[in-house]
């Protein structure tokens with residue numbers, strides 16, 4: 395089972411990438427995480443550009459989504475929502491609407507923040523955006539507060555057993571064959 399992972403931060407060594415790695419380590423047996431690294435290569439979405447030849451990084455993103463059984467997206471919170479670079483990737487992937495690679499794709503949404511709310515607003519916005527595209531974000535998402543302590547440097551799992559359990563439960567649901575069957 396192929397799971398495509400997207401981290402919504404461009405920063406080297408970001409908390410988003412580290413949380414995505416922790417999600418990869420927490421996947422049930424038989425599921426493998428393939429991390430998509432092309433976020434910074436995408437041009438800004440432009441309908442004129444879309445009408446021309448598809449930019450290579452956009453084609454690569456769409457193909458990676460198409461090949462995946464499901465997605466895990468980790469978002470930081472920027473000004474109470476998702477970062478522009480992540481929204482840009484979703485905008486490209488959502489087009490053309492009739493044949494979007496995102497259609498019916500199950501998505502687990504994870505968020506984090508240095509503060510006490512764990513980027514909850516970004517997670518809620520991301521689920522709303524994904525629903526509009528035709529993707530199927532799971533209702534259950536995981537928002538990790540105080541990310542520095544929750545996932546210290548070098549850690550491969552969340553320090554809070556309840557949060558780690560919530561992460562494992564969401565990934566279990568994402569890879570449930572019944573969930574995937576609805577996506578087919």
Ligand SMILES: Cc1cc2nc3c(=O)[nH]c(=O)nc-3n(C[C@H](O)[C@H](O)[C@H](O)COP(=O)(O)O)c2cc1C
Pocket residue numbers: 403404405407408409410411470471472473474475506507508509513
């Ligand atoms: C432009 C910008 C806006 C931010 N807005 C918020 C915010 O609204 N809420 C919040 O909890 N943190 C906010 N932060 C802090 C980020 O959550 C924090 O820097 C986070 O670690 C970034 O994720 P990363 O480590 O994956 O790059 C903001 C950071 C930036 C750069």
